[in-house]
Amino acid sequence: MASKKSHDSARKSSLRPAQALRFRIDPTGELRAAVSASSGEFNLTPEIIELLCLLQKGSQPSELEGRLRTRFRKITEDLPDSREISALLQDLEDAQCLVRAGVQEAAHGLQDGFGDAWIQWAMLADAPRCQAYQKAIQDAVGANSHVLDVGAGSGLLSLYALESGAGKVDAIEETAVAKSLKQLRENLSEGLRKRLQIHNCNSFDARIPSTVTHVVSELFGNDPLQEGVVPTLRNIFARIDNKQAVGIPESCSIFVQLVDVVDGPLHSRLSRYAGKMAATEKQWSGAVEKIRNTLDFHDVSFAHMIRPGDVKKCAAAKKAFSIPLAPPPSDSTSRPAASFKIDIEQKIEAPALLIGFRAHLTHAMSISNIPGEKDACEHWSPLVVPLNRALTSKEIIQIKVSVGEHWERVTAIASDAQGKHLGARE
Ligand SMILES: C[S@@+](CC[C@H](N)C(=O)[O-])C[C@H]1O[C@@H](n2cnc3c(N)ncnc32)[C@H](O)[C@@H]1O
Structure with missing residues (x-):
């Protein structure tokens, strides 16, 4: 206090x-x-x-x-x-x-978004995510480590660092959840308490200790870039004296996969979007079709939970590119982009592009939001880009994936062989 x-x-x-x-x-x-x-x-x-x-x-x-x-x-x-x-x-x-100037404590943490206890709990209750971070931190951190926890939230990664014997841990958290982080610190034994320092402010405004050896963070959203992981870690690494500092995570890869949505809550929405109305639906669907033609569907994408049984994979997941995070590329580095052609082998009634990510915490430990993968975490969903018509066998579609301005968004565009628009996240 x-x-x-x-x-x-x-x-x-x-x-x-x-x-x-x-x-x-x-x-x-x-x-x-x-x-x-x-x-x-x-x-x-x-x-x-x-x-x-x-x-x-x-x-x-x-x-x-x-x-x-x-x-x-x-x-x-x-x-x-x-x-x-x-x-x-x-x-x-x-x-x-x-x-x-010189003040490291905001009077109040930001109240919105991550200041909410239930949002923090969704992350704490995500077993694959917590286990992977614990193992990655245990393997990298020891008594000589000075750990900087960027976006510490409720303090999970800071506690893992302390459990791993870190000599010092600095936790930076901008929202009101820093209040519980302070309580957590109070509840620690005196020995551990002395090793944990809390900064309730945005990391851009936090003083970065000169002896940092490890930067740990989990700044990923369903779109892995939406929480600002690239600009935030770029700014942190640029201000760290120790150019050998270890980063957990090391990098993040972006994947795209074409699927047919065959079951689950999205199935009827997507198959009707792609043009499949049953004969029995004719009575009410005439008006729906008229309205559909007036809506602007050029840029539609959303995060949605997908159970592996909800989709049929129409092509292997393709890795678009990988973004280093320890440190991230500078703002002037050209943004990564990838382009794929996919041969359609069988008719796809409810086609969608899934955009997923895999974060490499260390070379041996990863977490992802890719449905059905061993490292898939529970609280993230992939991004879904619905395609606006059914795809027929033997046609070829083109997919371009990139990163939006300021590196804060993954973008993707799908078009057919004639260059006609099928769907996009822009
Ligand atoms: C995805 S949560 C992870 C929380 C915690 N590290 C964990 O793994 O459970 C990200 C946290 O980082 C905080 N955050 C994001 N950007 C930040 C920044 N630039 N400075 C300080 N806190 C930030 C958010 O408020 C949020 O609590």
């Missing part, structure tokens, strides 16, 4: 925009900002942008109102006054968009 004195000195320390703050222009032209892939986005008005720019240039709260009035001379009546500016700064600080 921070003492009142340290809290007061934190309030006096200078405010600056978080290193983690990222901006994007949405399709309607609005400027949006977020601090992490798992937290929500918010709109930026010109006044907030100006406040952020002034803080970035070193202005501090007491000067902001005057500077804002000089900057927006012509519209002075609508500008926030000092009370409103304080409230805005507080909101931005609570959302971890603003941080205080």
Whole structure:
């Protein structure tokens, strides 16, 4: 618990925009900002942008109102006054968009997404995932190790590192779940407690200890890139002095597989999407067909649980590419891409492309979201890209897989031999 004195000195320390703050222009032209892939986005008005720019240039709260009035001379009546500016700064600080120099503790962790106990539990109850991480950490970590747990969540990987004898563990977690992480630390024996340090902030704004020997993390979503694993680990490795630091995971491979969805909750949805309506359905399906033609299905993909019996594999799973994670490629490295042709051998009534990943924790230990694989974990699902028509035997389809801008999304496009669009995740 921070003492009142340290809290007061934190309030006096200078405010600056978080290193983690990222901006994007949405399709309607609005400027949006977020601090992490798992937290929500918010709109930026010109006044907030100006406040952020002034803080970035070193202005501090007491000067902001005057500077804002000089900057927006012509519209002075609508500008926030000092009370409103304080409230805005507080909101931005609570959302971890603003941080205080030298302070490693956000006043509150981010409440959304991973701040939710049940989301953390879904990961803790995933036996294959936990066992694989425990083994990988046990094999790599020992008494001379200083482990950095990036995105520590409820503290699982930090505990595995301590159990493996790590001399020091630094756990970084940005959301409110850091509160239970602190409780976990309190519950440890004194010897272990001393070895665990908690940073409740975004990793871009955390101080990285100079003696780190191991970086452990699990920053994968159903789309393995959606939680920002590449930019986050790129930033961590760039700031680690020890260029020999070991990373768990080492890399992540992307797979695609063409399947016929023959059973399960997706079967009727996908077979009707591909054009198969039964004669008995004619009465109600006329209206459905009319509506279907007005809907924009160009870019449809979703994560869905697939039991091995729900699909018939129409071709072997193909590895598209592998992305190193210890360290990840720089932002200027060209993004990986792969292209495949698949010969269709038999009619496929409800075709879908499954996009899956396999994370290599070490060279000997992996986890995946690929249905039916030995290393498949329980809480992830593959991404499903439904194809918009049934495929006939002897036709050839083309699949292109790549990585989206900023390395935060896997993309895929399927087309037929005439170049006609079949489905996409863009
Ligand atoms: C998939 S969960 C894994 C949690 C835990 N390591 C485990 O294996 O059970 C990822 C966690 O990383 C946190 N996180 C993601 N990006 C982060 C960042 N850049 N800085 C700090 N925490 C981050 C999320 O809030 C979430 O709790």
